[in-house]
Amino acid sequence: MSEPHDPQDGTRRLPTTGAEQQEAPSGDVLEAERDADGPASEPDAGPERSGGRARRFRSGRRIPSALAALVLLGAAGLLLYDIAAVRADHPAMQWRRTLADELATRRIDDVWVLxxxxxxxxxGLWLLLLALTAGLRSLLPMRREHAGVxxxxxxxxxxxxxxxxxxxxxGVQSVRVKVRRRKAAVSAVSHFRELDEVRDDLDTALRSGIEELGLAKPPRPSVRVRRPKKG
Structure with a gap:
């Protein structure tokens, strides 16, 4: 049942459902793991609609492009120089004569040809892969609230x-976090409290933290809690 609405108050209070007040059960286990997937992991579409779609950042690939350009430039320059020398009645370079002889005498199924x-x-496939993929996998796009930002x-x-x-x-003694594009893997060690309770508190804290990061596609938290090793 919703609360009464004050006509002088500009805010509207929405009723809460019983599902929001349920608590996860706990148990006596030595290791607890949760791969959570719920409404909190869905991206917030509101800011994206106002500022546009948040796309991944594309790498300039300056080093591969520079290396490929230098190799092609050197090979083309050397070939053009040799062709110009032959046109000027000079003998062709030894490497071109050797290459022409090898291509004329070797069979297609030769090991060196293959x-x-x-x-x-x-x-070629590596260059195509670099051209088609975005790169910069270490950067996670954030929600766009303004079109020009x-x-x-x-x-x-x-x-x-x-x-x-x-x-x-x-209850958390130590924790390791690894963030990927679609998943945030958390491995924690708990030295007291029930593991299910620690896991639920971790899940709540991580969902709140992921939401505050402002990412366009928030990663799905995966929580794993265990006891410290004995000895």
């Missing part, structure tokens, strides 16, 4: 924030 073809195909959060920084949230939970 190895060279495989190497050229691998380099794009922001990202480093994975290590996000993991550090979630780790600080996790160590504040009572």
């Amino acid at each position: 190895a060279g073809s495989a190497a050229a195909a691998a380099i 794009r922001a990202a959060l480093d994975r290590e920084a996000a993991a550090l924030v979630l780790r600080d949230r996790a160590v504040e939970v009572a």
